[in-house]
Amino acid sequence: xxxxxxxxxxxxxxxxxxxxxxxxxxxxxxxxxxxxxxxxxxxxxxxxxxxxxxxxxxxxxxxxxxxxxxxxxxxxxxxxxxxxxxxxxxxxxxxxxxxxxxxxxxxxxxxxxxxxxxxxxxxxxxxxxxxxxxxxxxxxxxxxxxxxxxxxxxxxxxxxxxxxxxxxxxxxxxxxxxxxxxxxxxxxxxxxxxxxxxxxxxxxxxxxxxxxxxxxxxxxxxxxxxxxxxxxxxxxxxxxxxxxxxxxxxxxxxxxxxxxxxxxxxxxxxxxxxxxxxxxxxxxxxxxxxxxxxxxxxxxxxxxxxxxxxxxxxxxxxxxxxxxxxxxxxxxxxxxxxxxxxxxxxxxxxxxxxxxxxxxxxxxxxxxxxxxxxxxxxxxxxxxxxxxxxxxxxxxxxxxxxxxxxxxxxxxxxxxxxxxxxxxxxxxxxxxxxxxxxxxxxxxxxxxxxxxxxxxxxxxxxxxxxxxxxxxxxx
Numbered sequence: 001x002x003x004x005x006x007x008x009x010x011x012x013x014x015x016x017x018x019x020x021x022x023x024x025x026x027x028x029x030x031x032x033x034x035x036x037x038x039x040x041x042x043x044x045x046x047x048x049x050x051x052x053x054x055x056x057x058x059x060x061x062x063x064x065x066x067x068x069x070x071x072x073x074x075x076x077x078x079x080x081x082x083x084x085x086x087x088x089x090x091x092x093x094x095x096x097x098x099x100x101x102x103x104x105x106x107x108x109x110x111x112x113x114x115x116x117x118x119x120x121x122x123x124x125x126x127x128x129x130x131x132x133x134x135x136x137x138x139x140x141x142x143x144x145x146x147x148x149x150x151x152x153x154x155x156x157x158x159x160x161x162x163x164x165x166x167x168x169x170x171x172x173x174x175x176x177x178x179x180x181x182x183x184x185x186x187x188x189x190x191x192x193x194x195x196x197x198x199x200x201x202x203x204x205x206x207x208x209x210x211x212x213x214x215x216x217x218x219x220x221x222x223x224x225x226x227x228x229x230x231x232x233x234x235x236x237x238x239x240x241x242x243x244x245x246x247x248x249x250x251x252x253x254x255x256x257x258x259x260x261x262x263x264x265x266x267x268x269x270x271x272x273x274x275x276x277x278x279x280x281x282x283x284x285x286x287x288x289x290x291x292x293x294x295x296x297x298x299x300x301x302x303x304x305x306x307x308x309x310x311x312x313x314x315x316x317x318x319x320x321x322x323x324x325x326x327x328x329x330x331x332x333x334x335x336x337x338x339x340x341x342x343x344x345x346x347x348x349x350x351x352x353x354x355x356x357x358x359x360x361x362x363x364x365x366x367x368x369x370x371x372x373x374x375x376x377x378x379x380x381x382x383x384x385x386x387x388x389x390x391x392x393x394x395x396x397x398x399x400x401x402x403x404x405x406x407x408x409x410x411x412x413x414x415x416x417x418x419x420x421x422x423x424x425x426x427x428x429x430x431x432x433x434x435x436x437x438x439x440x441x442x443x444x445x446x447x448x449x450x451x452x453x454x455x456x457x458x459x460x461x462x463x464x465x466x467x468x469x470x471x472x473x474x475x
Contacts, residue, residue, distance in 0.1 A: 007151050007411040008423060009074065020075045020472055023189055028072075033420050039071045039181045040416055046177055052170065052232055067170060068465030071181060074413045074426060074447040081192070081443055081471040084147065084155050084430065087339030088441045090330065092143045092432045095162060095317050097333040099139040102316060103129045113328050121400075122322075123370060124163075124315025126278060128285055132302050134311050135208040136436040141309040142201070142273075143432040144168075147340070147445075149411040156341045156408070157326070158427060162318040163310060164275050167466075168431050169233040171446040172197060172240070174468040192443035192471040198240035200433055200440060205241075207435035208307050209270045217270035219243045220260060222251070224276050224292045234275050241273075248276075253296025256303040271307045272297075278312050320369040320403045321347060344406060348399040357404040358395060361388045364404040366395070379456065381407050410456055415449055415467070425450040427458050428469065444469035 010021045017025045047066050076084075101108050102119055109116050119125050144165025146158040175194050179186055202219070209217035223234040225247050238245035250261050251269065259266040274281060280290040285298040300306045316322065324345040327338050346353040346364070357364060361380050368376035378391040395402050412423035430445030447469045448458035458464040 006409045006423070006425070007149060009149070009411050009413050009426075020077045024073070024075065024185075027185070028414075028421070036071060036416050040069075042181060043069050043071055043177050046180070047173070050173065052173055068451055069174060069177065070415050070424075070449055070451075070465055070467040071178070072414050072416050072421065073178065073468045073470045074428070075470045075472060076444065078192075078471060078473050080155075083339065085441045085443075087155070087157075088145055088430055088432050089439045090334065090336065090339050091145060091157065091160070091326070092140060092434055092439055094326070094330045094333050095143065095160060096137065096139055096434060098329050099162075099311070099314060099317050100134075100137050101333075103313060104131060108329070108332055111332065113332050114322070114325050117400075118319070118321050118325075119316060122316050122319055124278070124313070124319060126313035126316075128298060128302075129311070129313040133304060135210060135304075135307045138208055138434050138436070139311040139314050140317070141204055141208060141434050143434070144429045145432060147428040147430065148343075148408055149428075150409050154341055156343050157323075158343060158408075159320070160318045160323060160326070161429075162314040164277070165429070165431070166230045166233055167429055167446040167448075168197060169236040170466050171431070171442075171444070171469070173236075174446070174466055178468045189470070190473045192473050194442050194444055197431070197442045198237070200442065201237070202241050202243075204433040204435040205271045205273060205307075205309055207437060208309065210304055210307055212305070213270035218260070218268060219271040219273065220251075220269050221245045222272050222274040222276055222294075223247060224280070228275075230275065237273070243273075248290075248292045248294045251294045251297070253294060253300050256296070256300045256305050258294065258297060258300050258306045269306060271309065273309050278315065281308075281312065320345075320367055321349070321400075324403060343408060346404040348395050348402040348404065353404075354395065354399050357402075358392060361392060363407065365407055366391050366402055366404045368401055369403055370401070379407065382456075407456070410450075410458075413447070413449070413467070415451070417451075417453075422453070424453070425456050425458065426467070443471040 010018060012018055044066060047069060052067060108114055140162045142165060144161040148156050148158050171194060205219050206217055220243055221234055221238040223231060223245055235245055246260060252259055258269045260269050276292060279287045281293045282295060282297040283290040283293050284295045301308050324347055326342055330336055330338050346357050348354045348357055364380045366378040378387060410425040413426050414421045415424035426447050426449045428445050428447050430441050432441045447467045449465045449467055450456055450458045451465045
């Protein structure tokens, strides 16, 4: 038998079904495709009724659309998850230590582990945060770490999302939909729950409240407003947490304290789960033209009277050039070897790496170091000669702005296509919470799936879909 070009998460190379998928496979074999198509239609109706949407930029016909949901779950064993979880916790601890160091002693720069320019010239580096004490030395309370799989043993980190990672509402709604559509699976299979996430998030946010805050601190979710592409998630999380959702105009600063306007007057706010980028969070400190931020918020934050989750300036740690140094960062702060591997990365700022990239554009994936959402990238094997030449010119004119990686053979999972079940490429975004006392990851996460045959781009903003992720605990 010819070995598959991609790692098949459901099947062994000889075509037999992997242990984790046996129960699902047996059910699929005795289930008519028409029932699956019916369940898919029911899921779409449910999501449309709830209002789960996302902006697909560049699509003039449908700026807001329902995120496609696949009813075939992605399955991980308990052993696979426990290894991944250990690697996630390790990585996020190191990210927080790196951020504290970058904004304080900068020992990693003095040691020559990371070039000074990658920090000082990074647009996400915020000098305003220098020597600012943040609650519990925690900068990244909520992290979304993108994981890919290429074989039976290793998981690779594709990206670290340390600013305002999105997608957790889809993880929770996907699980809710699956429990409604296929209750028999949850009655017969030991699927780890995810519905405790809001409770865990609330505990995390409470734990990082300022020391001066009351035992029951006031928490709010700060959103740019209903026209933001992720507004559904903002309102979903505020409701799940039982806290207020606010816009910048609902808050005001007075004597370095933040207050929320209510029908009963001003109420002090202790923790803000912000979903606004650094540039717009405070027009007095950053972009003066911001109308969605809170004037004076940074001053109150620097004074220690309010906690922002995530902290201002965390973007320096999820820069793709900094990502390439993560194994060194882990060794420097934790004196440990990485549990989760990095994807091999070529830094175009380095002459030798740049020469290799320019000679092999058609074989590599080239990314902007500050890019996100699948934008600003070249997938060499699927690019035209003209597209490759365009990126060649970009790299030659601004090499510091790009990194390149080999084209990963992303694993595939069975997915319900119009013609029936078919393999589609997937990645995984687990969510990691860091509080004063513990760092935890919710079992599973958001599996994103490239719905087009052969596509490796899973981002929702690029038309990808999602599926539920099951971690099967051993009985």
